[in-house]
Amino acid sequence: MDPQPHMPSPLDRRRFLAGSFGTAGLVGAGTFTAGSLLSACSTATTPGSATGTTAAGAAVAAAGAAAGPPTDITSALAVPGSPGLVDEAVYQRRVDEYVRFATEKLDMESPTGVTAQLVRAHREPDFTWDTNAATVEALKESWDRFETWDDVRDFRVMFLLWMLALADGSTPSTTLSPELLAKTKRSTVDNRYRYDDPIPDGVVDNQVFLTENHIIIGLVTEYIAGKRFPTDTFTVTGLTGAQHAERSRQPILDWIDERARFGFFEWHSHVYMVLDITPLLTLVELDDDPEIVRAAGMALDLCLLDMAAHTHKGTYAASRGRSYKGDKMSARNENTFTANKFLFDDTDLPYVRASERATVCFCAAKRYRTPQVLLDIATAAQPGVVRERHGVLVDGGAPVTENPQAPYGLDFADPDQLPFWWSLGALGTWQTTDISLSEAKEHRLFEAGEMAQIKVLVDLNGGDPARVKAWTQANHAIVNFALASEANTYAWRGDNVTLASVVDHRFGEMSGQVHSWIAAIDADALVFTTHPVTPAKKTTDWSSDGKPGYWTGEASIPRSAQHERTGLHIYQPAWDETTDALLWAAFKYRPYTHAFFPQDHFDEVEQTGHWTVGKKGDGYIALWSWRAPTWREYDATVLATGGMTKPFDLVAEGGPDNVWVVEVGEKTDGDFAAWQQRITATEPAVERNTSGFVVRWTSPSSGEIAFGSTGPFTVKGETQPLADFPRHSSRFGTIDHLSKTHAVKSDTSKLQLDFDTMTRAVI
Secondary structure, three states, X not given: OOOOOOOOOOOOHHHHHOOOOOOHHHHOOOOOOHHHHHOOOOOOOOOOOOOOOOHHHHHHHHHOEEOOOOOOHHHOXXXXXXXXXXXHHHHHHHHHHHHHHHOOOOOOOOHHHHHHHHHHHHHOOOOXXXXXXXXXXXXXXXXXXXXXXXXXXXHHHHHHHHHHHHOOOOOHHXXXXXXXXXXXXXXXXXXXXXXXXXXXXXXXXXXXXXXXXXXXXXXXXXXXXXXXXXXXXXXXXXXXXXXXXXXXXXXXXXXXXHHHHHOOOOOOOOOOOHHHHHHHHHHHHHOOOXXXXXXXXXHHHHHHHHHHOOEEOOEEOOOEOOOOHHHHOOHHHOOOHHHHHHHHOOOOOOOOOOOOHHHHHHHHOOOOOOEHHXXXXXXXXXXXXXXXXXXXXXXXXXXXXXXXXXXXXXXXXXXXHXXXXXXXXXXXXXXXXXXXXXXXXXXXXHHOHHHHHHHHHHHHOOOOHHHHHHHHHHOHHHHOOOOOOOEEEEEEEOOOOEEEEEEOOOOOOOEOOOEOEEEEOOOOOEEEEEOOOOOOOOOOOOOOOOOOOOOOOEOOOOEEEEEOOEEEEEEOOOOOOOOOHHHHHHHOOOOEEEEEOOHHHOOEEEEEOOEEEEEEOOEEEEEEEOOOEEEEOOOOOOOOOOOOOOOOEEEEEOOOOEEEEEEEEEHHHOOHHHHHHXXXXXXXXXXXXXXXXXXXXXXXXXXEEXXXXXXXXXXXXXXXXXXXXXXXXXOOEEEOOOOOEEEEEOOOOEEEEEOOOOEEEXX
């Protein structure tokens, strides 16, 4: 199942953005083997064991540090069981639990399902499964992706490579048919890995190449496929596998270096973080290059640090650069939920997704283990405030100039840097117009289904770069809805509730997938607001929505501020029907904002004036709207309700401009009735004038707060920062913006990463 729906809505974000058993020769003659991959897959029985390690590897592990760039594969990462890593016996118990869940049923329709069976077969000598069910016909959906040059086939390549690595023929249960192996090899060798590779005549390639996760997946699959089949000629380019591996090696290191400097552009995406994790883990486990293995392992640490710092009862509870309705209405449906539960064990909820990509890889992993400090961060008591900065600032509304200067020594005009800018979703910014149009023309990008809609907009401006620049600048609040510009995020995590926001981010502009804020008690009892573009979709499919839609994205991003347990969110669109008639016809937004407040998942929900207050267990959430909020009733035979029977859609009619105030609390703040009385005793004071809003309120936890459409955010008279956050700041450590030295620590463990010297220490 794909991690995101593919809906044929016009001008959606992706359309705008992309725009051994007698078979050794088939499995490949590369330098990595399934034997090396799986030698540590048998269940560990002794805590701290590190079976199969060399003396050199053990020496490194004993020191707890990887001192200097690695010179051999055994020193690339601290071996499982080393001090500073998750307890190995605990880890192996988690592997057993998940693998048995994932293999209860045969899922032969995806490479991941086949891979899960192979993982268990390597772990348990007595385990058998019907390998005859793994056929070319069963995997038809994967082959169709290749034969029709469809999107997300890069995901398929990644797991076909895992399937090949694990199907070593060492036992009947690790043996796949020669026909299946041959088909798998053919698909990887025939695949087109880059947007600027040749395109066969008559072919339109619909693969999305240029988002953050697609870039690293494409590079990793090209690299690993090239190393597995080094002497084969790859059909599209005519290069050998070895040449493909060589040309993708440095770009992989560059991508990792960018994440070390800038963080993740699709920040805290509970959809796509696992699609960064999986290719990195693929490098760690399927490659033999010590530098690549260490770099990928260190980048994987960064992924898990971001997740750990925002984990609350199994929920990846943060604002998100990219999200979908199907993932955001309950943490059970988050693409990260299974991996989060497996890694951090912070929820008693059962696994939902069998054969989840990243988790299957973690179960097969020999080399990578989670640093213990990341588990400590995820499960810490009263972890408090986390502030972070992600991405690179690109202002699509800045005046058009000749030769615009890119930040940080980057270049808007360099074709080699186009993937960087497009991975920021900067296709709709005037600064990238020249290079985007020239590359699109040279490499036939506008022919693809995901890009053809954009060509319509280009053609409206005669294909003239100067006109396109002027038009995109004038309409930047609309056309840049894919832009993942620099984001400063703030979160407060308690024991029973959490609150998180992206602060002062692209105020009033449309975003196809941004999730601006969330308050969560657990996986189901969570609250957020949006300004919808479309009405609620008439479907009983709970996951179905547009991009942007009714629950997905924002027609206008609020100006948000947060101080610990108090958040303020001002909706004030920066565009309307007078901005551009064509765009208004495509993206006409709703004249209201609304909140998701699922009453079925709370113990109590009460309304007092404009306040809606909910309790579940020992966690409390209070939400106030300047415009009167009312519950919208849904007919479950017409509109999806997700199985809920009580109203969950809290609508503030009267206009697209509104102020929402949220406060969260816990039992330690007093019993619910008393807390509710303190919250609702006063309503925020709101002034609305021609320039926007001014909001003042005395919060029980924060004291006197003031905020507005313009100006500072103050708490007790003191101005609070809304920008220029560190890369990471919490009680576990501070990582400076742009620093490539990262260190976090708990009371008992520590992780140190230096991406300049490529050193890693787990203590």
